[in-house]
Amino acid sequence: MTKSKIVRMDNVGIVVESLDNVIPFFIELGLKLEGRATIEGEWAGRVTGLGDQHVEIAMMVTPDGHSRLELSQFLRPTVISDHRTAPVNSVGYLRVMFTVEDIDEVVSRxxxxxxxxxxxxxxxENSYKLCYIRGVEGILIGLAEQLGNK
Known part of the structure; x- marks a missing residue:
């Protein structure tokens, strides 16, 4: 058996319309804003295949410091596709799942x-309480509360 070369998963990325609208939502969920930056230029476009690009990003981190969510707002080139209204069984559809305490209170907030x-x-069963929500900008988020022995 070949040993995996993966060291860790750094983050999951979501393209948004407005960082200013989305960041407060994820802060309310419990993530912290780790940093905000502008990424632009031909070098960045070589990585993404988009050519010359200008993107504002915000890195959100979970309270345990192990998971990150990179939010990206593309200023150039303009966004060409929007998958938010696609059903959850669409190929390539993105959903982020968070384990929370007191799921009812989190959904209410x-x-x-x-x-x-x-x-x-x-x-x-007796393991989890689960739901999907559509958050700000229609972003699909899964929430799970572990039941019993936590």
């Missing part, structure tokens, strides 16, 4: 920021 349940809150 996030609903004040425009979040809506996608389906309904369900309990999986």
């Amino acid at each position: 996030l609903s004040k920021h425009g979040a809506e349940l996608v389906g309904e809150m369900v309990q999986y």
Whole structure:
């Protein structure tokens, strides 16, 4: 068996319309803003294949410091596709899942920021309480509360 060469997963990225609208939502969820930066130029476009680009990014980090969410707002080139209204079974669809404490309270807080349940809150056996919500800008987020021995 070949040993994996992966060291860690650094982050998951989501393209957004407005960092200023999305950052407060993820802060309310419990992430911290680790930093904000502008990435631009031909060198960056060589990585993404987009050519000359200008992107503002915000790196959000979970309270444990192990997981990061990179939010990107493209100023150049303009966004050409929007997958937010696609059903969750669409190929390539993005969803981020967070484990939370007191899922009902989290959903209540996030609903004040425009979040809506996608389906309904369900309990999986005696293990988890789960739901999907559409957050600010329609971003799909999964929430899970571990039940029993935490």
